Amino acid sequence: MGLLVICLAAMALLFILLKAVRRRLPKAEQPEGGTACANESACAQAGASCMHDCVMEQAVKEIEYFDDEELDAYKGRKSDSYTDEEAAQFAEVLYTMRPSEVKDWTANLTLRGISMPDQIKDEAIMLMEG
Known part of the structure; x- marks a missing residue:
């Protein structure tokens, strides 16, 4: 449990550092919308740095449930085992x-450790x- 807290804290710190560095980039190098995930097509064109920011943003994002709490019973299962x-x-x-909600739902399943069948x-x- 302690290791999980340390990992989450390290990820949050890395996210904050990435945001600080990103603010210093000229506007032309930043994707539209202000955050790495706001405009996926612009982010995809911007390269690995932008995609990394997007992944980090998702990693520290709070888990959202879609009236699917019963799916937590499948945590840790492989997608081919259902x-x-x-x-x-x-x-x-x-x-x-x-x-429009499906992408967020699948991302939240991943954050919860649940593989989609x-x-x-x-x-x-x-x-x-x-």
Whole structure:
């Protein structure tokens, strides 16, 4: 538990340092929107540094639940180990959300240590791509 707290604190410190360095960059080198994740296409063009900022931003972000607390029971499971009935629980949550929420939901599953079942990954990707 102590190691987890130390890792989270180190990640938060790194995030703060990255933000401070990023503020010193000329505006032309920064993606539109002010944060690394605000404009993904601009961030993708900006390169690895911007993507790193985005990953760090997600890592220190507070976990959000999408009325799916029951999925915490699957923490630590591999994506190819779900039965069709277990995958159906994920699909039920997936089909109740707006397409714009799917990306945040999948990111929050990852932050919670939950792998999405292989059975529904294609559908989630299609919803995210719109």
